[in-house]
Amino acid sequence: MKIAVCIKQVPGTSQVEIDPVTGVLKRDGVExxxxxxxxxxxxxxxxxxxxxxxxxxxxxxxxxxxxxxIKEAFMMGVDHGxxxxxxxxxxxxxxxxxxxxxxxxxxxxxxxxxxxxxxTTDGDTAQVGAELAEFLNIxxxxxxxxxxxxxxxxxxxxxxxPLHQETAAVSFPCLITVEKGIFEPRLPSYKLKLATAxxxxxxxxxxxxxxxxxxxxxxxxxxxxxxxxxPPESTNTHEMWNGEADELSRRLFHxxxxxxxxxxxx
Amino acid sequence: xxxxxxxxxxxxxxKELASLCPFGAIEIINDRLAINAACRMCRLCIKKGxxxxxxxxxxxxxxxxxxxxxxxxxxxxxxxGNIHPVTFELIGKAGELAKKVNYPVYALMIGSGIRNQAxxxxxxxxxxxxxxxxxxxxxxxxxxxxxVLEDFIRNVRPSSVLVGGTPTGRSLAPxxxxxxxxxxxxxxxxxxxxxxxxxxxxRPAYGGNIMAHINTPRHxxxxxxxRYKIFSIPAKTTxxxxxxxxxxxxxxxxxxxEILNVAEKNQETGIEEAEVLVVAGRGxxxxxxxxxxxxxxxxxxxRLASTRAVIEAGWLxxxxxxxxxxxxxxxxxxxxxxVSGAIQFVAGMNSAEKIIAINTDENAPxxxxxxxxxxxxxxxxxxxxxxxxxxxxxxx
Numbered sequence: 001m002k003i004a005v006c007i008k009q010v011p012g013t014s015q016v017e018i019d020p021v022t023g024v025l026k027r028d029g030v031e032x033x034x035x036x037x038x039x040x041x042x043x044x045x046x047x048x049x050x051x052x053x054x055x056x057x058x059x060x061x062x063x064x065x066x067x068x069x070i071k072e073a074f075m076m077g078v079d080h081g082x083x084x085x086x087x088x089x090x091x092x093x094x095x096x097x098x099x100x101x102x103x104x105x106x107x108x109x110x111x112x113x114x115x116x117x118x119x120t121t122d123g124d125t126a127q128v129g130a131e132l133a134e135f136l137n138i139x140x141x142x143x144x145x146x147x148x149x150x151x152x153x154x155x156x157x158x159x160x161x162p163l164h165q166e167t168a169a170v171s172f173p174c175l176i177t178v179e180k181g182i183f184e185p186r187l188p189s190y191k192l193k194l195a196t197a198x199x200x201x202x203x204x205x206x207x208x209x210x211x212x213x214x215x216x217x218x219x220x221x222x223x224x225x226x227x228x229x230x231p232p233e234s235t236n237t238h239e240m241w242n243g244e245a246d247e248l249s250r251r252l253f254h255x256x257x258x259x260x261x262x263x264x265x266x
Numbered sequence: 267x268x269x270x271x272x273x274x275x276x277x278x279x280x281k282e283l284a285s286l287c288p289f290g291a292i293e294i295i296n297d298r299l300a301i302n303a304a305c306r307m308c309r310l311c312i313k314k315g316x317x318x319x320x321x322x323x324x325x326x327x328x329x330x331x332x333x334x335x336x337x338x339x340x341x342x343x344x345x346x347g348n349i350h351p352v353t354f355e356l357i358g359k360a361g362e363l364a365k366k367v368n369y370p371v372y373a374l375m376i377g378s379g380i381r382n383q384a385x386x387x388x389x390x391x392x393x394x395x396x397x398x399x400x401x402x403x404x405x406x407x408x409x410x411x412x413x414v415l416e417d418f419i420r421n422v423r424p425s426s427v428l429v430g431g432t433p434t435g436r437s438l439a440p441x442x443x444x445x446x447x448x449x450x451x452x453x454x455x456x457x458x459x460x461x462x463x464x465x466x467x468x469r470p471a472y473g474g475n476i477m478a479h480i481n482t483p484r485h486x487x488x489x490x491x492x493r494y495k496i497f498s499i500p501a502k503t504t505x506x507x508x509x510x511x512x513x514x515x516x517x518x519x520x521x522x523x524e525i526l527n528v529a530e531k532n533q534e535t536g537i538e539e540a541e542v543l544v545v546a547g548r549g550x551x552x553x554x555x556x557x558x559x560x561x562x563x564x565x566x567x568x569r570l571a572s573t574r575a576v577i578e579a580g581w582l583x584x585x586x587x588x589x590x591x592x593x594x595x596x597x598x599x600x601x602x603x604x605v606s607g608a609i610q611f612v613a614g615m616n617s618a619e620k621i622i623a624i625n626t627d628e629n630a631p632x633x634x635x636x637x638x639x640x641x642x643x644x645x646x647x648x649x650x651x652x653x654x655x656x657x658x659x660x661x662x
Contacts, residue, residue, distance in 0.1 A: 094449075130444070165528075
């Protein structure tokens with residue numbers, strides 16, 4: 001069985017702030033790391049490696065320094081790594097990112113299963129998995145919280161929905177996005193770090209993709225445009241309410257009602 | 267193709283210019299500035315680079331003919347056979363947007379045995395409801411649902427498609443957006459529409475510390491997802507719209523997914539998972555009084571939690587304790603009742619989105635972290651609050 005896992009390098013902190021005066025992003029100590037949600041996708045794949053003798057490939061799109069997350073994946077036991085890197089991939093939105101990943105996966109080979117994390121901590125859209133599945137023309141399921149097993153070319157899983165849990169069987173090839181906590185991610189191993197120190201990473205540029213039309217990648221292939229970025233208005237002010245108990249309780253009731261805290265129960 | 271052009275001759279302090287980019291996309295190669303693949307086109311360098319960086323938009327590809335795409339469509343979210351209220355919120359917002367550009371509001375219903383609820387969507391202001399009520403659509407499975415949404419879009423040609431930011435909506439919207447090779451903006455917190463019918467989409471980025479304003483200027487339809495409780499449910503009106511019964515050939519509703527079982531969820535979760543917490547502190551006089559706070563928590567769909575004092579008295583299970591020696595919580599709403607606000611407690615809850623504190627002592631440190639501090643007696647305020655919520659629910 002062949003499995004591909006999509007991973008991403010993200011800023012080390014999600015606490016990127018914007019200076020309200022100058023409008024410049026403050027980037028104190030912004031180091032890079034692997035998107036934490038991807039660790040669960042990787043761990044899921046690595047369990048299959050143990051149980052079903054699967055071969056695992058990781059794919060990431062990013063600048064040359066994104067090789068670091070592939071090396072980290074090697075230290076966990078991943079077999080192959082592909083980095084999709086090209087200046088022309090820059091400025092990609094969800095659509096262009098998904099398309100580039102789909103092209104990269106096609107270039108990397110054929111896979112039975114593609115596993116993605118729930119979302120990234122920087123883009124935070126949780127939509128790349130579904131778009132990627134569409135471009136690969138394979139079924140996908142999201143919110144996978146437990147793997148029941150693989151048999152007859154099908155994977156059976158538990159999906160965590162808001163009000164219930166569904167057991168679903170999906171035929172290969174397919175794409176799944178896994179929830180945080182599906183498995184406890186392993187730590188990189190020092191032994192594997194030494195063993196994989198010289199393990200090659202395949203770098204693919206736009207010219208090595210099945211589709212070499214630059215209009216489909218990066219900013220050109222992105223239907224959405226960021227018009228501007230700005231600091232959020234602070235909605236949290238501090239206020240003190242004084243008065244008689246019945247007046248205070250009425251005021252609190254209206255506050256809860258106006259701010260939709262009372263809609264909880266349906 | 268739009269890109270950033272670098273005027274090397276104007277670059278004086280290259281290091282400083284390179285540090286402008288929050289994504290590290292500006293490199294210095296052979297003493298020349300260059301932009302690498304990490305560029306997100308946020309254009310901060312253009313704004314702050316003193317003319318060194320220039321945004322060039324040459325031979326722009328002509329976009330779609332926007333006049334061929336009309337109306338704001340809402341994809342109704344069906345959860346366990348009922349319409350999820352996020353649908354009403356979206357119809358309300360769609361109505362506001364549609365009014366500005368003189369568009370109709372469409373609603374799309376996908377499911378099985380749901381036709382009888384189509385009328386409700388008209389009551390909330392939909393002009394036309396399209397219902398695909400077919401056996402094959404009993405469970406949310408991505409291929410048939412996308413096929414239906416595709417069929418609807420091809421026939422109706424809406425300018426914008428709004429989808430609830432629920433697990434199924436966040437699966438369906440991107441899949442359909444990719445099929446139409448168009449833009450999708452996830453988890454919008456504000457929506458407006460320009461006279462050119464472009465959606466002005468505002469969403470938080472980077473952990474919510476930055477807001478991004480996003481457009482889909484040259485593609486249709488424009489997809490946006492919005493989470494539950496971002497917009498308000500509009501008032502019901504006399505239905506004026508019409509319902510279209512649609513059908514897709516069952517051969518187009520095949521799926522590689524088989525739903526084998528749907529099980530009730532074990533709702534037993536920790537206080538860390540709760541969206542609303544009511545917290546009991548030392549101001550609670552006896553264990554029976556916790557019942558009152560539990561009732562409030564139930565009415566708000568939340569959980570009862572406490573400070574260390576209440577746990578040590580043996581009145582509540584230790585799993586309910588907030589603080590350094592207990593759990594760290596981050597609910598949407600946290601109401602403290604008779605909690606003084608010791609530092610070890612505050613450390614476990616100060617990142618809650620909204621903190622309301624009730625205490626008789628106006629000097630209690632909890633008022634320093636509370637967004638709303640209420641100086642008063644919880645034994646008077648809480649019972650009255652409970653009564654008002656119950657009355658309002660009974661009337662609804």
